[in-house]
Amino acid sequence: MIQAGIIGGSGYTGGELLRLLHFHPKVEVTQITSREHAGRYVHIVHPNMRDVARLKFIHPDAVEACDVLFLCLPHKTSAKHIDHYANLAPKIVDLSADFRLSSTSAYEKWYGEPHAAPEWLDKFVYGLPEQKREQLTGANYASGVGCNATTVNLALYPLVQSGLLDRAFIEVKVGSSEGGNKSNAGSHHPIRSGAVRTYKATGHRHKAEVEMILGDDVAIDFAVTAIEMVRGIHLLAHCYLNEAKAEKDIWKIYRGAYREEPFIRLVSGRIGLHRLPEPRVVAGTNFCDIGFELDDDGRHLVLVAALDNLGKGAAGSAVQSMNLMFEFEETTGLQFPGIYP
Numbered sequence: 122m123i124q125a126g127i128i129g130g131s132g133y134t135g136g137e138l139l140r141l142l143h144f145h146p147k148v149e150v151t152q153i154t155s156r157e158h159a160g161r162y163v164h165i166v167h168p169n170m171r172d173v174a175r176l177k178f179i180h181p182d183a184v185e186a187c188d189v190l191f192l193c194l195p196h197k198t199s200a201k202h203i204d205h206y207a208n209l210a211p212k213i214v215d216l217s218a219d220f221r222l223s224s225t226s227a228y229e230k231w232y233g234e235p236h237a238a239p240e241w242l243d244k245f246v247y248g249l250p251e252q253k254r255e256q257l258t259g260a261n262y263a264s265g266v267g268c269n270a271t272t273v274n275l276a277l278y279p280l281v282q283s284g285l286l287d288r289a290f291i292e293v294k295v296g297s298s299e300g301g302n303k304s305n306a307g308s309h310h311p312i313r314s315g316a317v318r319t320y321k322a323t324g325h326r327h328k329a330e331v332e333m334i335l336g337d338d339v340a341i342d343f344a345v346t347a348i349e350m351v352r353g354i355h356l357l358a359h360c361y362l363n364e365a366k367a368e369k370d371i372w373k374i375y376r377g378a379y380r381e382e383p384f385i386r387l388v389s390g391r392i393g394l395h396r397l398p399e400p401r402v403v404a405g406t407n408f409c410d411i412g413f414e415l416d417d418d419g420r421h422l423v424l425v426a427a428l429d430n431l432g433k434g435a436a437g438s439a440v441q442s443m444n445l446m447f448e449f450e451e452t453t454g455l456q457f458p459g460i461y462p
């Protein structure tokens with residue numbers, strides 16, 4: 122049994138990690154931090170954990186040595202404290218954007234200032250197991266993933282690899298938990314409730330992670346729109362192919378890429394209500410569902426994907442990465458199928 126600590130445990134990703142790790146057979150969460158709630162039981166903030174996890178928050182300054190630390194902190198915070206946390210734990214998974222990009226210039230371009238700990242950037246492996254499984258196995262440091270970037274990367278990767286993709290226009294719809302637990306003008310209830318608010322039509326920061334994984338040879342643009350949803354990301358991508366293909370060809374490409382992937386499900390049915398992915402179906406899970414419809418001309422492919430921003434888009438991928446880092450079975454603690462309806 123390894124001992125884990127969650128830094129920034131009163132937030133949304135910290136709460137999701139606690140829920141996942143509590144039922145992980147090889148992990149015991151021994152420390153969880155909150156500056157605001159230090160000394161209080163975790164269920165005061167995460168009511169779903171009442172009488173399940175009888176743990177109290179501690180102040181981050183009181184954290185002691187353990188086997189792995191999960192940093193669930195706002196951007197630009199982990200980088201400032203990474204030396205301190207690395208002295209406390211031999212393995213770290215950082216969910217923020219601080220260690221996702223491998224280059225300092227890319228970081229500066231997308232995050233608007235020099236990186237606070239550039240010497241750490243190449244020590245971290247990007248925490249997307251579907252892309253970095255080998256590097257994550259036995260690794261000491263893994264970054265988290267951008268939730269929108271992960272949806273784009275997982276949905277588009279097989280198509281980009283096939284060499285068939287000419288251009289993709291993507292609409293990403295997101296739920297409110299993506300913004301974390303601190304309120305701002307855009308999260309105020311009268312503004313957020315019932316919203317269909319495109320808040321980033323071009324130049325979303327996650328494009329940096331998309332370019333890092335998919336390359337920049339193919340033009341892939343995405344806009345992000347906040348909708349009435351708490352958890353979840355829904356991606357719809359209009360993809361234009363450089364030659365006409367049949368549906369079976371697209372199936373072959375996606376099955377070839379994802380047949381062995383435990384958390385990617387291909388969803389493209391002819392019958393039933395959920396013939397294409399839907400965020401509600403994957404809420405609370407580590408699944409990314411991917412489906413498609415091909416237009417009659419064989420060149421216009423509409424991809425649809427869904428995942429939970431707090432699951433596969435954050436805490437789920439973090440646990441999957443941790444499993445690889447400790448060389449546990451990769452799916453351990455992540456097999457929850459969600460609830461329905």
Ligand SMILES: NC(=O)c1ccc[n+]([C@@H]2O[C@H](COP(=O)([O-])OP(=O)(O)OC[C@H]3O[C@@H](n4cnc5c(N)ncnc54)[C@H](OP(=O)(O)O)[C@@H]3O)[C@@H](O)[C@H]2O)c1
Binds near residue numbers: 130194218268
């Ligand atoms: N939400 C998502 O869907 C999502 C998805 C992927 C990645 N991420 C990334 O994951 C990270 C955490 O996101 P989140 O949504 O969980 O954020 P959150 O809900 O705002 O939680 C962050 C927590 O960090 C603690 N904190 C803030 N500053 C701190 C400091 N200087 N030292 C110690 N603790 C501090 C806060 O707790 P106290 O004030 O009580 O200490 C807060 O509860 C972010 O970098 C985010 O971008 C989020």
